[in-house]
Amino acid sequence: MNNRMNRYRRDNTACPCNSAGGGNGCAPxxxxxxxxxxxxxxxxxxxxxxxxxxxxxxPECKAAMAHYKKLLSERDGLLAKLNAMGVPMxxxxxxxxxxxxxxxxxxxxxxxxx
Amino acid sequence: MWTYDKKLxxxxxxxxxNPKLANIIISQLGxxxxxxxxxxxxxxxxxxxxxxxxxxxxxxxxxEELAHLEMVAAIxxxxxxxxxxxxxxxxxxxxxFVDHTTGAYPVAASGVPFDMKYVGVKGDILTDxxxxxxxxxxxxxxxxxxxRLSDDPxxxxxxxxxxxxxxxxxxxxxxxxxIAQDNLDSKNFYACNPSFDKGCGRKPR
Numbered sequence: 001m002n003n004r005m006n007r008y009r010r011d012n013t014a015c016p017c018n019s020a021g022g023g024n025g026c027a028p029x030x031x032x033x034x035x036x037x038x039x040x041x042x043x044x045x046x047x048x049x050x051x052x053x054x055x056x057x058x059p060e061c062k063a064a065m066a067h068y069k070k071l072l073s074e075r076d077g078l079l080a081k082l083n084a085m086g087v088p089m090x091x092x093x094x095x096x097x098x099x100x101x102x103x104x105x106x107x108x109x110x111x112x113x114x
Numbered sequence: 115m116w117t118y119d120k121k122l123x124x125x126x127x128x129x130x131x132n133p134k135l136a137n138i139i140i141s142q143l144g145x146x147x148x149x150x151x152x153x154x155x156x157x158x159x160x161x162x163x164x165x166x167x168x169x170x171x172x173x174x175x176x177x178e179e180l181a182h183l184e185m186v187a188a189i190x191x192x193x194x195x196x197x198x199x200x201x202x203x204x205x206x207x208x209x210x211f212v213d214h215t216t217g218a219y220p221v222a223a224s225g226v227p228f229d230m231k232y233v234g235v236k237g238d239i240l241t242d243x244x245x246x247x248x249x250x251x252x253x254x255x256x257x258x259x260x261x262r263l264s265d266d267p268x269x270x271x272x273x274x275x276x277x278x279x280x281x282x283x284x285x286x287x288x289x290x291x292x293i294a295q296d297n298l299d300s301k302n303f304y305a306c307n308p309s310f311d312k313g314c315g316r317k318p319r
Contacts, residue, residue: 045115091174102170107115108161 034087041078041089047071116177123181124275128192128268133207136193137223138263140210142186142276144220144228147252149186151232153179155249162237162309165297168290175283182276187218189272238307243291250284 032040048071054064082089086096094101105112142148156176163169194207194216202211209225220228234245257277264270295303297315306314 091170091177102166104166104169106160106166106169106173 034082034085037078037082037085038087038089041075041082044071044075044078048075116180122185122188123178124185124272126185126188126192126272128189128266130266130268131195131197131201132193132266132269133197133202133211134205135264135266135269136190137205137207137210139186139189139193139223139260139269139273140218140221141223142253142256142260143183143190143218145222145224145226145256146232147249147256148220148222148228148232149179149183149253150220150228151230152176152249152253153183154230155233155235156246158233158235159242159246162235163239163242164308165239165293167293168239168243171286171290175286178279178283182279185272185276189269190218191216193269237309239294239309240291240303242309243287243294246287247284247291250280250287254280254284 048068051064051068051071055061055068058064079089079093083093083095086098086100088094088096088101091101107113144150153176156172156179160169160172160176163172197216202208210219210221213219214221222228234242236242236245254277257273257280260273261270261277264273294308298308299305299316308314
C-alpha cells in the first residue's frame with residue numbers, strides 16, 4: 001500500500017458524505033442533472049484509471065482491489081442514471097429511442113467543460 | 115476519452131507463419147494508406163468539424179480504424195510467431211528483422227517508417243471529407259493488392275473483411291459530404307469555409 005492508495009482511501013472511502021454532497025470528492029446526489037452526473041463520472045473514472053494502473057502492477061493488493069470495486073460500483077450507478085436519462089456516454093449505450101450520440105457539445109468544446 | 119475493449123473486431127487465426135507476407139501486410143500498419151494514418155486523419159479532423167452529425171461519423175470511423183490497426187498488428191504477430199532464422203534469412207523480412215526483430219513497428223512495405231505526412235487535416239470540412247473519400251479508396255486498393263500477392267486463406271479472410279470496411283466507410287463519408295452540402299448554398303458550396311468563416315452556410319429562405 002503506497003501513499004497514493006492511502007490518499008484514495010482518505011478521499012473516497014473515509015469521506016463523510018451526506019445526501020447533498022458532491023463538492024469535496026463526495027458522491028453527489030444521484031438525482032442531479034446530466035452535467036452534474038457527468039462531472040462526478042469524470043472524477044470516478046479517473047480514479048478508476050489510476051487504480052487500474054496500480055492493479056496491473058500489484059494484482060495481489062487486496063485494498064486496491066476493494067477500492068477498485070467500490071469505484072466500479074459508483075460508476076455503474078452513474079452510468080445507469082445517465083442511460084435512463086437518454087445521455088449516451090458511448091456509441092454503444094444510446095438506450096433512448098432518439099439518436100442522441102452525436103448531440104453537441106462534443107467533449108473538446110468549452111461548453112462541455114463548464 | 116477512450117477505454118480498451120479486450121477483443122478484436124473480427125477474429126484473426128493464422129495457422130502458418132509467413133515472413134514474406136508479413137513484410138507486405140505491414141504497409142497497412144504504418145504505410146501511406148494504412149490504419150494508423152486513417153485513425154489519426156479522422157480523429158484529428160474532428161476538432162474543426164462544424165456539423166455534429168459529421169463529428170460523430172469522424173469519431174466513430176476513427177475509432178473503428180484503431181480497431182483495424184490492432185487487427186493488422188494481430189496478422190503481423192501471427193505471421194511472424196515462432197519463426198526460425200532459416201525461415202527469415204533470405205526473405206524480404208530479414209531487413210525488417212534486423213531493426214525490429216518480430217516486434218510490430220508501423221512502417222510501409224517499402225521500409226519507410228510511419229509519417230504524419232500521409233495525413234491531411236485542412237480545417238475545411240469539404241476539403242477534409244474529399245481527402246477521406248480518397249483515403250478509403252487508396253486503402254481499398256492496397257487491400258486488393260495484398261489479395262493479389264497472398265494465397266493464404268486464413269489471411270485473406272481477414273483482409274477481405276478489412277477491404278469491405280473501407281467501402282462502407284467510403285459510403286458513410288459520401289453521406290457526410292452530402293450533410294455538409296445540405297448546410298451550404300447549393301449555388302456555390304465553396305463560397306466560404308464552413309469550418310472557419312462565421313455565418314457560412316445556406317441563406318434563410
